[in-house]
Amino acid sequence: MVWTIEANKLTRRFGEKVAVDQLDLQIRPGEIYGFLGPNGAGKSTTIRMLCGILAPTSGGGCVGGFDIVQESESIKTVIGYMSQHFGLYHDLTVEENIDFYTGLYLKKRSEIFRERERVIQEIELKPYRKYLAKHLSGGWKQKLALASAISHRPKILFLDEPTAGIDPVSRRTLWDILYKLAQSGMTLFITTHYMEEAERCNRIGFIWNGRLVASDAPGRIKSTVMRESLFSIQGEPMERCFDLLKSSSHVIDVNFYGDELHVVMPPGFDGMDLLKEELKEKGIEQISIRQISPSIEDVFVSLSRQSS
Ligand SMILES: Nc1ncnc2c1ncn2[C@@H]1O[C@H](COP(=O)(O)OP(=O)(O)OP(=O)(O)O)[C@@H](O)[C@H]1O
Ligand SMILES: [Mg+2]
Numbered sequence: 001m002v003w004t005i006e007a008n009k010l011t012r013r014f015g016e017k018v019a020v021d022q023l024d025l026q027i028r029p030g031e032i033y034g035f036l037g038p039n040g041a042g043k044s045t046t047i048r049m050l051c052g053i054l055a056p057t058s059g060g061g062c063v064g065g066f067d068i069v070q071e072s073e074s075i076k077t078v079i080g081y082m083s084q085h086f087g088l089y090h091d092l093t094v095e096e097n098i099d100f101y102t103g104l105y106l107k108k109r110s111e112i113f114r115e116r117e118r119v120i121q122e123i124e125l126k127p128y129r130k131y132l133a134k135h136l137s138g139g140w141k142q143k144l145a146l147a148s149a150i151s152h153r154p155k156i157l158f159l160d161e162p163t164a165g166i167d168p169v170s171r172r173t174l175w176d177i178l179y180k181l182a183q184s185g186m187t188l189f190i191t192t193h194y195m196e197e198a199e200r201c202n203r204i205g206f207i208w209n210g211r212l213v214a215s216d217a218p219g220r221i222k223s224t225v226m227r228e229s230l231f232s233i234q235g236e237p238m239e240r241c242f243d244l245l246k247s248s249s250h251v252i253d254v255n256f257y258g259d260e261l262h263v264v265m266p267p268g269f270d271g272m273d274l275l276k277e278e279l280k281e282k283g284i285e286q287i288s289i290r291q292i293s294p295s296i297e298d299v300f301v302s303l304s305r306q307s308s
Pocket of ligand 2: 043044045084160
């Protein structure tokens, strides 16, 4: 297999801080790879190294067939990069912003015009093409940033939190476009803090303190990674039930989920009947307990617990 993105023991230090720690990655052509991790985990630093913008301290990698250290300039011809704070020109219109970015790669006016029309079509920006960027809502701004990042037809697209702060409908629209790009053969490397977006990726990687602690398809991550057992518990009054569970020595974690409590217990925990009796004795009524499968968010929190 020829990987589109590959990292081998990729490491970056900032003084004493190891921001990315011996990261190994292998990503296939046309894959949507989601990169998850808490703030400061090393996601953006990884992207900056893979884009050839930041030199690794040690280790290396290849992107689009180019070495990230020796051929960092060539990498820029095959990738698009929508950074966490993508630089749109607010006093330029949608068309002018796209022309600016296309003009960095193409010189002929006719080619710039042709690519602009293609990208406006592809990213469905037509209704706002004459608007100044500063007058666009958050969702449309992100669409324009995406259009600008792909105006030179990259094979690989890095997206650093492209949907941060935009509403669910705009996010869904943006994801529809991302799927179309992937179906056309583009490889997507995307960071997000939205767990439901992680489910949309072909594979996801969890990075924690610079280390990749899991990497697999979302379904497999959910069924294999979380060692603890997860239960949904209902009981009245709910706040008291929460307090009792929180203070129980068996309980690892407990959280409110609508009218249920999600309770994390040790791996293979089989003392639920006893726990139920205990709750009953302490005045909790209408108790219902069932074991549930973890969501990506549960796995994320569990990995964070295991890794800290
Ligand atoms: N230029 C720099 N100089 C010093 N430290 C840095 C630099 N860039 C990043 N770091 C540190 O490296 C660590 C990883 O940062 P990075 O921006 O990669 O995290 P992140 O996973 O993208 O976080 P977020 O979710 O908040 O965007 C952090 O501790 C950060 O403070
Ligand atoms: Mg970041």
